[in-house]
Amino acid sequence: MAVAGLVIVALMVLTAALAPLLAPHDPNQIFGSFEAAPSGEHLLGTDAVGRDVLSRLIYGSRVSMSVGVGAVAVYVLIGVLLGLLAGYYGRWVDLVIMRITDVFMSFPYFMVILIMVSILGPSLLTIIAVIGALAWPMVARLVRGSVLSIKQTDYVQAGVALGYRTPRILFRHILPNTLSPIIVNATFGVAQAIILESGLSFLGMGVRPPAASWGNMLSEAQSITVLSSQPWIWIPPGLMILLAVLSINFVGDGLRDSLESRSYK
Amino acid sequence: MGSYLIRRLLIGIPVLIGVTLINFLIINLAPGSPADLYLTPTSTSADVARVEAELGLDQPIFVQYFHWLTRLFHGDLGVSFQNRAPVTELIGERLGPTLLLMGTSLVIAYLVAIPIGILAARKKNSATDYSVVGASFLGISVPHFFLGLVLIYVFALELGWLPTGNMITLGRGGGFADRVNHLILPVAVLATATAANMTRYVRSSMIDAFGQDYIRTAKAKGLGRSVITSKHALRNALIPVVTVIGVDLSALIGGAIVTEQIFQWPGIGLLTIQSIGARDYAVLMGINLIAAIAVFGANLLTDIAYAVVDPRVTYA
Numbered sequence: 001m002a003v004a005g006l007v008i009v010a011l012m013v014l015t016a017a018l019a020p021l022l023a024p025h026d027p028n029q030i031f032g033s034f035e036a037a038p039s040g041e042h043l044l045g046t047d048a049v050g051r052d053v054l055s056r057l058i059y060g061s062r063v064s065m066s067v068g069v070g071a072v073a074v075y076v077l078i079g080v081l082l083g084l085l086a087g088y089y090g091r092w093v094d095l096v097i098m099r100i101t102d103v104f105m106s107f108p109y110f111m112v113i114l115i116m117v118s119i120l121g122p123s124l125l126t127i128i129a130v131i132g133a134l135a136w137p138m139v140a141r142l143v144r145g146s147v148l149s150i151k152q153t154d155y156v157q158a159g160v161a162l163g164y165r166t167p168r169i170l171f172r173h174i175l176p177n178t179l180s181p182i183i184v185n186a187t188f189g190v191a192q193a194i195i196l197e198s199g200l201s202f203l204g205m206g207v208r209p210p211a212a213s214w215g216n217m218l219s220e221a222q223s224i225t226v227l228s229s230q231p232w233i234w235i236p237p238g239l240m241i242l243l244a245v246l247s248i249n250f251v252g253d254g255l256r257d258s259l260e261s262r263s264y265k
Numbered sequence: 266m267g268s269y270l271i272r273r274l275l276i277g278i279p280v281l282i283g284v285t286l287i288n289f290l291i292i293n294l295a296p297g298s299p300a301d302l303y304l305t306p307t308s309t310s311a312d313v314a315r316v317e318a319e320l321g322l323d324q325p326i327f328v329q330y331f332h333w334l335t336r337l338f339h340g341d342l343g344v345s346f347q348n349r350a351p352v353t354e355l356i357g358e359r360l361g362p363t364l365l366l367m368g369t370s371l372v373i374a375y376l377v378a379i380p381i382g383i384l385a386a387r388k389k390n391s392a393t394d395y396s397v398v399g400a401s402f403l404g405i406s407v408p409h410f411f412l413g414l415v416l417i418y419v420f421a422l423e424l425g426w427l428p429t430g431n432m433i434t435l436g437r438g439g440g441f442a443d444r445v446n447h448l449i450l451p452v453a454v455l456a457t458a459t460a461a462n463m464t465r466y467v468r469s470s471m472i473d474a475f476g477q478d479y480i481r482t483a484k485a486k487g488l489g490r491s492v493i494t495s496k497h498a499l500r501n502a503l504i505p506v507v508t509v510i511g512v513d514l515s516a517l518i519g520g521a522i523v524t525e526q527i528f529q530w531p532g533i534g535l536l537t538i539q540s541i542g543a544r545d546y547a548v549l550m551g552i553n554l555i556a557a558i559a560v561f562g563a564n565l566l567t568d569i570a571y572a573v574v575d576p577r578v579t580y581a
Contacts, residue, residue, distance in 0.1 A: 099283065103280050103284055103287060106284050109515050203522075218414070222527070227422065231418070238415070242406055245406040
């Protein structure tokens with residue numbers, strides 16, 4: 001399953017990268033026939049203002065992929081840095097960082113993201129920044145936990161005895177050994193970020209029209225007419241989100257099995 | 266144990282203060298000022314200064330935070346910008362429907378997840394197990410709004426069995442059966458993710474428990490499978506499961522916002538969306554604070570429950 005997931009994820013990344021070549025039409029071009037059922041000209045039909053659904057679907061993958069990768073990159077960076085500092089220095093540094101982590105973990109995640117995005121103004125960059133700024137506590141905890149045990153190992157003690165500078169010990173000696181749980185967490189994080197973005201866009205607090213995102217394509221289905229008689233508008237983006245998230249979760253599960261079972265042996 | 270409890274509660278105090286501080290700062294990022302409520306387009310700058318002074322807005326931000334905190338302790342969350350009702354009153358009206366929705370979903374999720382998780386663990390690596398694992402992956406991967414739309418499409422629009430939304434049928438509704446009918450679809454949406462997640466926990470935790478020595482001992486004594494499952498394995502397997510409730514609350518609140526929007530369920534989630542639309546930051550601040558305190562409380566209770574339930578956990 002993990003391999004199948006990986007293949008699908010690779011295909012989606014490729015689709016996002018090659019969107020201008022693959023899309024049959026410009027995603028914002030308006031055709032005469034609006035709300036048209038799928039046909040040879042428009043394989044997935046057209047939406048309420050006459051844009052090609054398939055082209056919007058293909059361009060929508062760019063949004064999902066960039067939010068997934070961008071947000072996770074931001075929060076992994078913050079989490080790793082704080083986790084390393086807390087675990088390595090201990091004492092009051094650890095105390096302060098861990099209490100801040102507790103504060104961030106107390107906030108109902110989606111609600112804070114929703115409120116912050118609405119205050120800062122919805123856009124792709126805001127979503128990446130807000131998810132990145134809020135989602136780091138889990139990574140910080142994981143890294144701190146690993147650092148606490150790795151700190152005691154002989155090779156780190158040897159590094160200290162040799163008089164290496166702290167950054168060198170942290171990044172060259174400790175960090176590489178904490179990577180497995182971070183990679184697993186980050187993979188599931190990409191799936192989470194894609195769901196979050198689509199949820200925000202669905203509520204009108206994400207990527208703003210006319211730009212296409214799977215979430216804002218689905219929000220058209222809040223009208224009963226679209227929902228009941230124009231399934232080609234809302235079912236494909238929904239299935240794409242499901243497929244993307246499911247594949248990434250399978251990859252994450254496979255990574256967890258292969259990376260983390262190794263550490264038990 | 267007693268000293269652990271006290272220490273855990275003391276650690277909670279700075280965290281709680283941090284929660285109120287961050288909440289205050291987030292809302293202060295918002296454009297506009299509470300003074301706008303008392304001003305008209307014809308107000309002069311002198312009027313603005315006077316109103317701001319009356320509301321304490323001319324003072325340094327940490328003084329403002331302190332004043333806000335003091336009012337908070339008296340149960341005063343301020344006044345809605347939109348309809349000038351007290352925020353506590355607005356939230357109070359919406360709390361019941363949300364608790365009904367979340368509570369029912371949580372109970373249903375557990376009633377589904379625990380037996381299915383046990384079944385999958387007992388038949389590990391069988392076709393049953395693989396279907397359970399596959400279904401749970403599907404459950405955690407499907408976004409609430411897509412599942413909600415599909416369910417409305419199938420059960421409300423195509424089959425016509427259930428209502429598309431709201432809590433009661435307007436005009437003639439309100440009976441028990443009517444309320445249950447309106448509850449089914451939103452609960453199904455909200456319970457799916459929780460049940461899927463919980464099933465995976467129960468399954469892996471039961472598999473761990475079945476591998477323990479005391480299970481082998483019980484088998485050697487000649488005890489039946491059902492006794493071993495229910496009396497020996499389950500009790501130990503449920504310990505980590507209990508603690509997931511705390512973590513789940515945050516996800517449940519997020520899911521409730523989207524679910525309430527789709528089904529027009531008149532709870533806190535819908536109030537959040539409406540307040541965002543109206544830029545009513547006083548209400549948002551109140552909702553966010555109450556939700557954060559609930560999550561904080563759930564985390565605290567979980568930690569304590571863990572220490573109480575599992576005697577092997579020792580805290581020096």
